[in-house]
Amino acid sequence: MGEGSKPTALVIMGPSGVGKSTTAELIAARLGWPFAEADEFHPQANIEKMTAGIALNDEDRAPWLVAIRDWITREADSDVSTVLTCSALKRRYRDVLREAHAHVRFVALEADPDLVASRLDQRKGHYMPKSLLQSQFADFQPLAADEDGITVPVIAPPDEVVRTILEKLDLSA
Numbered sequence: 001m002g003e004g005s006k007p008t009a010l011v012i013m014g015p016s017g018v019g020k021s022t023t024a025e026l027i028a029a030r031l032g033w034p035f036a037e038a039d040e041f042h043p044q045a046n047i048e049k050m051t052a053g054i055a056l057n058d059e060d061r062a063p064w065l066v067a068i069r070d071w072i073t074r075e076a077d078s079d080v081s082t083v084l085t086c087s088a089l090k091r092r093y094r095d096v097l098r099e100a101h102a103h104v105r106f107v108a109l110e111a112d113p114d115l116v117a118s119r120l121d122q123r124k125g126h127y128m129p130k131s132l133l134q135s136q137f138a139d140f141q142p143l144a145a146d147e148d149g150i151t152v153p154v155i156a157p158p159d160e161v162v163r164t165i166l167e168k169l170d171l172s173a
Contacts, residue, residue, distance in 0.1 A: 009100060
């Protein structure tokens with residue numbers, strides 16, 4: 001459980017290609033918590049924009065963030081802690097997620113933009129084109145001191161990154 005008796009929602013965040021899905025899936029498996037991929041919450045219009053190489057704006061992201069927040073709340077209201085991915089690039093986006101009925105904690109994954117670009121070149125079957133990567137890094141606002149979360153570089157292998165996250169957040173399987 002998290003803050004008080006609230007279930008925890010662990011949001012693995014950062015620009016596309018930093019390793020959110022890999023990291024979140026490993027954490028969910030270790031903790032035995034349900035996993036959700038934020039991309040699955042996008043309305044079709046957002047997917048079409050990104051596929052066309054058009055960056056989403058705050059208006060586009062609003063219903064997506066509400067859908068994620070509501071999923072966290074449904075799980076928390078059932079006394080279930082969760083792990084999910086979400087770019088959560090801006091503080092105001094994270095503020096929406098924090099409205100959920102859970103103790104929402106953030107893990108910002110940090111990677112060199114060139115490394116991320118090379119990962120996106122290798123990725124198949126995803127609608128997020130590499131051309132939008134610069135806009136994601138430009139929009140990214142690091143976690144503030146008053147936000148419950150940590151920043152972790154992803155230069156180590158995924159298992160090491162996950163071990164570091166679980167230790168820093170004092171979470172154990």
